[in-house]
Amino acid sequence: MNHAFGFDVGSKVIGVAVGNPLTAAASALAAVPVREGEPDWAQLDALRAEWQPATLVVGLPLTLDGAEQPASRLARRFAERLRHRYGLPVVLVDERHSSQEAARRFAHARAAGLRKRRDAARIDATAAAVILERWLTDPGAAAPPAA
Template sequence: MSCVLGFDVGSKLIGVAVGNRVTSSARAITTIPMRNDAPDWAALDTLRGEWLPDTLVVGLPLTLEGEEQAASQRARRFADRLHERYRLPVTFVDERHSSREAAQRFAEARAAGLKRRSDAAQIDAEAAAVILERWLQDGANAA
């Protein structure tokens, strides 16, 4: 299988993207709510069943200096829970500037008439796509 799911973990939402190792491409698919530091597991179970990924990629939010912060621990806890639940390999990607790049992509798509302001909630999913693209471009196929 060549499908990979990527996650951008926030305090309120988790952006989710799907990627393909063969084409080294990724696309945003949805956001999952976080409540009390726990994701909507039923929604994640559905996504796992639908896409059947062989690997899970989680964005690791680091400071500009490359150091871990409180958000890094949230991402690590989420990754641990993913691994325990699905027994799949989970890997991390430095997600610095991924939200900025996702917002820029959204703005460009909006200017081109491809997105509406009401689609803005999907920026978190687009950030997950950016994270997954980084992983795919950084030699994930060799792993």
């Protein structure tokens, strides 16, 4: 299988999702803790070994008008570290509104009885799934390189 991983990068947690390019569907996989600026690489290594993704998709947080912001640099730095660590293609995707979509999906799942309040930590992984689905359905959605 030719899986892809999606990442929603935060300063405390990195959401991880896995997706299938054939169906363009993605699922929340994990919320990986970040401590002192370092993600839990052991957990990321284990996920990579288990799923063997072919492509890594990192959400690039931009302002509403499309400008870079401090969080954009954090995501770009993480993407570069992934590229060096795993030697896989890494794509940056505009993640505007992905958190709102993830919150909407979570609220819908709670209303349907599929999620509990304690599952809220998975919202970062759900945001990663939204980002990944965006790229799976439109590979041209890749963000431009840094100016």
